Amino acid sequence: xxxxxxxxxxxxxxxxxxxxxxxxxxxxxxxxxxxxxxxxxxxxxxxxxxxxxxxxxxxxxxxxxxxxxxxxxxxxxxxxxxxxxxxxxxxxxxxxxxxxxxxxxxxxxxxxxxxxxxxxxxxxxxxxxxxxxxxxxxxxxxxxxxxxxxxxxxxxxxxxxxxxxxxxxxxxxxxxxxxxxxxxxxxxxxxxxxxxxxxxxxxxxxxxxxxxxxxxxxxxxxxxxxxxxxxxxxxxxxxxxxxxxxxxxxxxxxxxxxxxxxxxxxxxxxxxxxxxxxxxxxxxxxxxxxxxxxxxxxxxxxxxxxxxxxxxxxxxxxxxxxxxxxxxx
Numbered sequence: 001x002x003x004x005x006x007x008x009x010x011x012x013x014x015x016x017x018x019x020x021x022x023x024x025x026x027x028x029x030x031x032x033x034x035x036x037x038x039x040x041x042x043x044x045x046x047x048x049x050x051x052x053x054x055x056x057x058x059x060x061x062x063x064x065x066x067x068x069x070x071x072x073x074x075x076x077x078x079x080x081x082x083x084x085x086x087x088x089x090x091x092x093x094x095x096x097x098x099x100x101x102x103x104x105x106x107x108x109x110x111x112x113x114x115x116x117x118x119x120x121x122x123x124x125x126x127x128x129x130x131x132x133x134x135x136x137x138x139x140x141x142x143x144x145x146x147x148x149x150x151x152x153x154x155x156x157x158x159x160x161x162x163x164x165x166x167x168x169x170x171x172x173x174x175x176x177x178x179x180x181x182x183x184x185x186x187x188x189x190x191x192x193x194x195x196x197x198x199x200x201x202x203x204x205x206x207x208x209x210x211x212x213x214x215x216x217x218x219x220x221x222x223x224x225x226x227x228x229x230x231x232x233x234x235x236x237x238x239x240x241x242x243x244x245x246x247x248x249x250x251x252x253x254x255x256x257x258x259x260x261x262x263x264x265x266x267x268x269x270x271x272x273x274x275x276x277x278x279x280x281x282x283x284x285x286x287x288x289x290x291x292x293x294x295x296x297x298x299x300x301x302x303x304x305x306x307x308x309x310x311x312x313x314x315x316x317x318x319x320x321x322x323x324x325x326x327x328x329x
Contacts, residue, residue: 025093026072026325028059033067034296040068041100045075046108046135047085049314050271056328060306071096083323094119102291108135117148127259129290133269137165138173168258169265170222171214177250178210178230185211186229196225196285199299200278206236207273211250228252262290271311
């Protein structure tokens with residue numbers, strides 16, 4: 001056969017193969033390392049902070065440097081198979097939580113159907129560990145009838161008031177305590193003795209996302225690891241603001257428990273925040289703590305970025321259109 005005709009025939013055949021369900025998420029293999037034998041499911045889906053870019057990079061670090069098996073899920077347009085963070089009602093692959101050892105979640109105001117939400121709730125209610133990033137404090141917002149409406153960020157019922165954010169992570173959405181897009185966040189270590197703070201010094205954590213407001217004290221057994229100092233500009237070297245918003249400073253990273261499961265929450269976690277190595281170390285340390293391998297935390301564990309990482313600036317409508325999960329592989 002003419003080589004050109006053969007190539008054309010091959011391309012036509014490939015084009016006719018339907019997309020598999022696994023084309024809607026990413027899988028990174030496990031291997032040797034401190035994460036060997038553990039599976040992490042990373043759930044993206046927010047309109048603003050580019051979790052669809054942050055979580056694949058985080059999964060690469062956890063998989064390639066540390067041996068965790070990682071699955072990354074996305075908000076998907078069911079008509080095109082493309083990533084669309086504004087599609088609030090579809091995150092395929094949540095059934096992978098059924099045999100996960102850790103959920104890392106960075107969603108915002110999701111209104112998932114019951115058949116998807118069931119996997120999240122079943123996972124959490126078993127008392128399994130969770131790492132919540134940035135908008136996970138307001139991860140869910142149900143717009144219609146749902147068997148899981150109590151997981152919504154502003155749920156009014158006293159038995160699970162303010163939903164997943166308040167009851168599981170320790171806080172729901174409250175406010176921008178720093179000025180959004182003009183005042184950045186510097187991390188000051190509140191508990192230098194905690195294993196999650198290993199290898200991190202005051203002022204090394206920094207991100208362009210602003211400090212979120214939380215209510216003090218945080219509920220139950222919540223324990224603050226890092227405080228967020230509001231800076232007057234969008235550079236790590238900018239001075240702190242001179243008003244009273246840093247007195248007291250808001251917690252930006254803390255631990256707690258839910259049904260005996262270890263919980264770590266941070267109000268940082270925009271994709272652009274992940275350019276900061278100290279924040280990546282904080283999340284790696286928290287991951288190891290959550291899965292019970294805190295004895296493996298050392299100050300020199302590898303948190304180097306894997307491949308090219310040039311995250312999109314946060315903002316509504318700024319997501320890169322036309323991307324499919326494989327584009328972030």
